[in-house]
Amino acid sequence: MITVTEKALKHLSKMLRKANQSGQVIGIRFGVKAGGCSGFEYVLELMEINDGREDDYVLHLKEIKIHINA
Numbered sequence: 001m002i003t004v005t006e007k008a009l010k011h012l013s014k015m016l017r018k019a020n021q022s023g024q025v026i027g028i029r030f031g032v033k034a035g036g037c038s039g040f041e042y043v044l045e046l047m048e049i050n051d052g053r054e055d056d057y058v059l060h061l062k063e064i065k066i067h068i069n070a
Helices: 004-023
Strands: 025-034 039-048 059-061 066-067
Touching: 004 025, 004 066
Parallel strands: 025 066
Antiparallel strands: 025 039, 059 066
């Protein structure tokens, strides 16, 4: 389960507006990769128009799209 607070949504929205000067940024990709102390690291990166994947799970939170690696 993923929970996003109102404060986090405001921060993400501000970050996306600032990063989207080219008009290509459409959301955020959230994933997990091997590494870190517990064996995994969380990855959070800006996502451009052509970065979507068919197997992504997409959360629509207000005006923000969060793509999660399946």
